[in-house]
Amino acid sequence: MKKITIGEASRESGVKVPTIRYYESIGLLPEPNRSEGNQRSYEPADLRRLTFIRHARELGFEVEAIRTLLTLQDDPNQSCASADAIAKARLIEVEQRIRSLMALKAELELMVEGCGHGRVDQCRVIEVLADHGQCGHAHH
Amino acid sequence: MKKITIGEASRESGVKVPTIRYYESIGLLPEPNRSEGNQRSYEPADLRRLTFIRHARELGFEVEAIRTLLTLQDDPNQSCASADAIAKARLIEVEQRIRSLMALKAELELMVEGCGHGRVDQCRVIEVLADHGQCGHAHH
DNA sequence: TCTTGCACCTCTAGTCACTAGAGGATGTAG
DNA sequence: CTACATCCTCTAGTGACTAGAGGTGCAAGA
Numbered sequence: 001m002k003k004i005t006i007g008e009a010s011r012e013s014g015v016k017v018p019t020i021r022y023y024e025s026i027g028l029l030p031e032p033n034r035s036e037g038n039q040r041s042y043e044p045a046d047l048r049r050l051t052f053i054r055h056a057r058e059l060g061f062e063v064e065a066i067r068t069l070l071t072l073q074d075d076p077n078q079s080c081a082s083a084d085a086i087a088k089a090r091l092i093e094v095e096q097r098i099r100s101l102m103a104l105k106a107e108l109e110l111m112v113e114g115c116g117h118g119r120v121d122q123c124r125v126i127e128v129l130a131d132h133g134q135c136g137h138a139h140h
Numbered sequence: 141m142k143k144i145t146i147g148e149a150s151r152e153s154g155v156k157v158p159t160i161r162y163y164e165s166i167g168l169l170p171e172p173n174r175s176e177g178n179q180r181s182y183e184p185a186d187l188r189r190l191t192f193i194r195h196a197r198e199l200g201f202e203v204e205a206i207r208t209l210l211t212l213q214d215d216p217n218q219s220c221a222s223a224d225a226i227a228k229a230r231l232i233e234v235e236q237r238i239r240s241l242m243a244l245k246a247e248l249e250l251m252v253e254g255c256g257h258g259r260v261d262q263c264r265v266i267e268v269l270a271d272h273g274q275c276g277h278a279h280h
Numbered sequence: 281t282c283t284t285g286c287a288c289c290t291c292t293a294g295t296c297a298c299t300a301g302a303g304g305a306t307g308t309a310g
Numbered sequence: 311c312t313a314c315a316t317c318c319t320c321t322a323g324t325g326a327c328t329a330g331a332g333g334t335g336c337a338a339g340a
Binding site for chain 4: 294
Binding site: 145146147157161175177178179180 | 318
């Protein structure tokens with residue numbers, strides 16, 4: 001069997017070397033076998049797990065959510081209701097974020113547009129930020 | 141002159157009490173006067189500054205960017221080019237974020253849709269996360 | 281065989297922007 | 311006067327890494 005070093009695992013999975021060690025330390029990735037010289041030696045299953053983790057992180061899932069997804073994956077003989085719920089919650093979050101980013105985009109465009117490249121006291125960037133009433137944000 | 145307590149300042153500005161103290165500690169908010177009993181006493185200008193900070197934070201500006209914006213605001217007799225540059229940089233970031241969130245949203249919808257509420261081994265949530273090729277993300 | 285040099289090891293501490301909690305002082309309403 | 315909310319300072323914790331120190335392993339070229 002070929003031995004996969006942590007560096008190769010990093011290149012294959014797209015997860016940085018220290019991050020791989022971090023994932024191991026928090027129990028997201030199992031402790032791999034070690035070489036004679038105490039170096040980590042991974043197997044293809046670890047690469048798949050790392051890729052799964054990276055992908056889920058890119059999608060904005062928190063580590064705890066990923067932990068749940070991984071235990072589901074480890075035991076595929078059960079209902080996927082939890083996985084479904086996690087994904088649905090993320091979807092709602094993402095939709096909310098898109099909405100507020102769109103509002104923000106409009107506001108930033110106003111700012112940049114309004115900046116006459118003069119002095120600050122005529123600058124919309126400052127003005128819009130200072131005056132809360134100028135934008136659509138709720139006073140939470 | 142009426143004295144504004146930190147609690148009132150919090151309610152008025154929407155910034156939590158410990159966060160106000162934190163902003164003072166990092167020099168984002170000036171140290172206010174104190175009452176006889178050593179309690180902070182704010183003025184209307186502080187409320188405006190806090191609102192400014194909160195608003196900018198909501199818009200995703202980092203504290204360091206806000207520090208720059210605040211020094212600009214404190215001395216309005218100068219060019220607003222820096223403020224303009226900061227806002228422009230944020231705008232580009234925000235547009236990028238919206239794009240990737242839209243992609244993410246599509247992917248999450250696929251997941252949730254595909255989940256037949258059966259067992260995990262037929263669940264798209266797990267599947268899509270596990271198989272990198274299923275989605276549009278570049279292998280960075 | 282030796283050595284160069286990169287990749288690996290562990291460990292601690294730092295990042296950002298807060299948040300939580302301990303333990304005590306102050307201020308206000310009844 | 312007594313509750314009781316609010317305030318004070320201080321330290322430590324959060325999430326998800328990232329950086330650096332100080333040392334070891336290993337493969338390839340001279």
